[in-house]
Amino acid sequence: xxxxxxxxxxxxxxLFGNQKAVEADIPQQxxxxxxxxxxxxxxRDNLLTDRPELFMKGSSVRPGxxxxxxxxxxxxxGELDALVADGDRVTFISTLHGG
Amino acid sequence: xxxxxxxxxxxxxxxxxxRELDRLRGSGxxxxxxxxxxxxxxxxxxxxxxxxxxxxxxxxIARYSRQIVLHSFGVQAQAKLCRGSVLIVxxxxxxSPAALYLAAAGVGxxxxxxxxxxELSNIHRQIIHREADVGVHKAVxxxxxxxxxxxxxxxxxxxxxxxxxxxxxxxxxxxxxxDASDNAPTRYLISDACCAVGRPLVSGAAIGTxxxxxxxCHGADGPCYRCLFPEAPAAGNCARCVDAGVLGVVPGVIGTxxxxxxxxxxxxxxxxxxxxxxxxxxAAGRFHSVKLRAKSxxxxxxxxxxxxxxxxxxSYDYAAFTGQAAANDAAxxxxxxxxxxxRITPAELQQRWVxxxxxxxxxxxxxxxxxxxxxxxxxxxxxxxxxxLPAPARLPGCRIASQPDCVVLDVRPAEQFNxxxxxxxxxxxxxxxxxxxxxxxxxxxxxxxxxxxxxxGSSQDDPPPLYVxxxxxxxxxxxxxxxxxxxxxxxxxxxxGMEGWAAEVDPSFPTY
Ligand SMILES: [Zn+2]
Numbered sequence: 001x002x003x004x005x006x007x008x009x010x011x012x013x014x015l016f017g018n019q020k021a022v023e024a025d026i027p028q029q030x031x032x033x034x035x036x037x038x039x040x041x042x043x044r045d046n047l048l049t050d051r052p053e054l055f056m057k058g059s060s061v062r063p064g065x066x067x068x069x070x071x072x073x074x075x076x077x078g079e080l081d082a083l084v085a086d087g088d089r090v091t092f093i094s095t096l097h098g099g
Numbered sequence: 100x101x102x103x104x105x106x107x108x109x110x111x112x113x114x115x116x117x118r119e120l121d122r123l124r125g126s127g128x129x130x131x132x133x134x135x136x137x138x139x140x141x142x143x144x145x146x147x148x149x150x151x152x153x154x155x156x157x158x159x160i161a162r163y164s165r166q167i168v169l170h171s172f173g174v175q176a177q178a179k180l181c182r183g184s185v186l187i188v189x190x191x192x193x194x195s196p197a198a199l200y201l202a203a204a205g206v207g208x209x210x211x212x213x214x215x216x217x218e219l220s221n222i223h224r225q226i227i228h229r230e231a232d233v234g235v236h237k238a239v240x241x242x243x244x245x246x247x248x249x250x251x252x253x254x255x256x257x258x259x260x261x262x263x264x265x266x267x268x269x270x271x272x273x274x275x276x277x278d279a280s281d282n283a284p285t286r287y288l289i290s291d292a293c294c295a296v297g298r299p300l301v302s303g304a305a306i307g308t309x310x311x312x313x314x315x316c317h318g319a320d321g322p323c324y325r326c327l328f329p330e331a332p333a334a335g336n337c338a339r340c341v342d343a344g345v346l347g348v349v350p351g352v353i354g355t356x357x358x359x360x361x362x363x364x365x366x367x368x369x370x371x372x373x374x375x376x377x378x379x380x381x382a383a384g385r386f387h388s389v390k391l392r393a394k395s396x397x398x399x400x401x402x403x404x405x406x407x408x409x410x411x412x413x414s415y416d417y418a419a420f421t422g423q424a425a426a427n428d429a430a431x432x433x434x435x436x437x438x439x440x441x442r443i444t445p446a447e448l449q450q451r452w453v454x455x456x457x458x459x460x461x462x463x464x465x466x467x468x469x470x471x472x473x474x475x476x477x478x479x480x481x482x483x484x485x486x487x488l489p490a491p492a493r494l495p496g497c498r499i500a501s502q503p504d505c506v507v508l509d510v511r512p513a514e515q516f517n518x519x520x521x522x523x524x525x526x527x528x529x530x531x532x533x534x535x536x537x538x539x540x541x542x543x544x545x546x547x548x549x550x551x552x553x554x555x556g557s558s559q560d561d562p563p564p565l566y567v568x569x570x571x572x573x574x575x576x577x578x579x580x581x582x583x584x585x586x587x588x589x590x591x592x593x594x595x596g597m598e599g600w601a602a603e604v605d606p607s608f609p610t611y
Binding site (some may be wrong): 009010011020040052054061062063065068071072073075076091094095096097098099 | 189191192193194279280281282283286296303304306307309311312327330331332333335336338342345350354376378383387389390391392502561
């Protein structure tokens, strides 16, 4: 199990039962470190209360959502393959358009 | 509105003359008079004082003195502001405080772009407009407020909106661009134009109680909007203020921060929010900034060989790319999703059920106070002799719902249902429609029982009438179709929803 804080922002909290943050214990495959892709799939399978296509597209996040690992754009840490360790934070932010 | 057009034309002419005047003054062809010359003070044609070559006059120094004496700002930064220019795209919730603060701070030239007119429902957050401005072009109204705040700056009005045809030419005229728009296609367009022309872009957005702020297209490695979001989100994933709502202060906070970033970029002070995204959660009171990627070499807009350039941008189809039109605050198009015979207009509905006159505002205030109180009122009416009531007390909406042998199903979100609804309407929000199926069946059974033994025996063939309403008549059609899939085949959609009801039957019904 990896202790991960999952955060949902920019309206994504509405897809996760109005939760802005969840302290999650995510199981990992033996011998492998948890990846952001696995954490995302776990959130979809265990926390999502709305339609999956509002959160994901294929095996990645849907267009318009930024993913951050410990407040850093996941593009800077390996995207789907970025490794998640105990105490890490994975944040999903939907870009806003209103004004 | 020819008078309005005339006003706009004269303002443009005035702005041009002002520019010409500034040019002549700058070239020394005209002597600049001191602001207090009218009071008999000596003109400052040959100043008897020395300063750095900042170019600020006595009035400017007095007006901006509190930021000029600021150690981290100073007279040179102020002089850059006074020489600088900012284009604000959108005179709405974000553009209002952004424009006001930039005008107040002394930015020499402001351009304000907006093609919409002021509506009453804008003013709770679009604080640059006044009640008297309802119906006036937002760009005109915003410019008036800026000029009233600071008559020494130039304000240019662009009422034609921000389009692929004019984007490049508009952005080119200004030093910094503020994205205060309200929809995805315009956001991509602004970012592309800034990349094509090489202008920094201060981007802000707000909805509900959430806000976001960043600076695009800045410095050697600052990303653009497309670097972050190369693929546009589906239209269904873009919440709009008109549907989702927005707490007025939230765009106020973000728009104010956009003004701050524009001031920093123009004056060269501080660290602009490039490669950083500020995320604010106003409900929780949390401000948080995160680190963003650098610009992408393969970006179609700002990469090493961009496909979108100043030349190609005007023919780029932003509506096709984002799957939505740029007019985001507009009502969605009325759709015809189910057969016409499964729909009924509000007027037909009223004729079918009611012969009385229209509801009065007083009674709807009762509705707003809560369904229970209205039902109590109706039960009281029923207990007394209804036919003896004076005519104005008969309520068509209330009487529909008081008909025990019909069911009105309202599929709007709770926030809208709570504003006002037909009394007795069963609330089944479309978002989680299936969850309410048992309630619908229960209400239909109760209505069938109330209709009496004469018809209850054949209730399968002739079930109680079921009318489905929403805000404008699109979701209610989807709900009628869904009911059919779930085995309830006789639901009838009310065309135009509660807005249609307000327009055709009861003008006192509150719309929003
Ligand atoms: Zn880019």
